[in-house]
Amino acid sequence: MAVLSSAVLLTGVPAWAQKNDEPVKSAQVDLDGDGKPDTVSLTAGEGGKFTLKAGSATLQGNASGNEVRGFTVVDLDTGDKWKELLVHTLGDMDDDHRFFLYGYDGKAVKPLGDVRALTEAKGNGIVLVDTWMGFWQRRDKYTLDRKAWKLxxxxxxxxxVGVEATVKKSFPLTQSRTGSAVLATTAQGSKVQVLAASVPTKGEVQYLVRSSTGLLGWVPGNVLVESTDGLPLAG
Incomplete structure (x- = not known):
């Protein structure tokens, strides 16, 4: 099993479909940097449960009903001696896919965290993760905390965001995300630029929009989608 190149991009396309990087159920690889290969195996159970073994250590994992396809080996930080295990699981929908990261320190298998995708990992301890948000990709950043063994x-x-749309029905832009004071009203037929998004834990996504007159204001996501044409809606 070859270690994934640090430049490999694992996106919403299942990584096991990528040439030369298909997940496996067993491998011999030096995970803890002691110069000796560690025996790694993954056994899938029912309901998304799985058993991951590295060396003499065993960990019980749970992918919450997803199909467990196997693991690949990644090197999130080429500046240290360790390599990581990436367990691939497949859900019913693309948004349900999960990738579980584990480290092995020579004594125990340690969960580092899980993400929807490993969009970009260049070996500098930074992981970028893209999530489809209806008409744009939300990009989140994670850093590897080696002392805490956590992502x-x-x-x-x-x-x-960075997309453009045409106003089919005029809508107001407010001065703030939380207030109701109107800054401007977009003109029917004009072009607007969706520059950024505020994504709360709960509630409607708010978008920062630049009007054709150069004014910046906020609009709720449902209003933006219903009142414009040309957004790259998909999925």
Whole structure:
């Protein structure tokens, strides 16, 4: 089993479909950097449960009903001696796919975290994860905390969107995400640019929109979708 190149992109397309990087159920690979290969195996059970073994250590995992397809070996940080295991699971929908990351320190298998995709991992300890949001890709950043053996999410106040649409029904842009004071009203037939998004834990996504007159204001996601044409809606 070859270690994935640090430049390999694992996106919403299942990684096991990518040439030369198909997940396996067993391998011999040096995970803890001691110069000796470790025996790694993955056994899938019912309901998404699985058993992951590395060396003499065993971990019981749960993919919450997803089909467990196997694992690949990744190197999230080429500056340290360790390599990581990426367990691939497949859900009923693309949004349900999950990738579970584990480390092995020579004594125990340690869960690092799970993500929807490993969109970009260049071996610098940073993982970028894309999530489809209806007409744009939300990109989240994670960093590998080696001392804590965790993949840590780096929060963003706003997410970059960068799409254009045509107004089919005029709608207001408010001065703030939470207020109701109107800054401007978009003109029917004009072009607007969707620059950024605010994604709350609960509630409607709010979008920062630039009007054809150069004014910046906020609009709820449902209003934006219903009032414009040309957004690259898919999925």
């Amino acid at each position: 840590v999410h780096v929060p963003q106040e706003f997410y970059a």
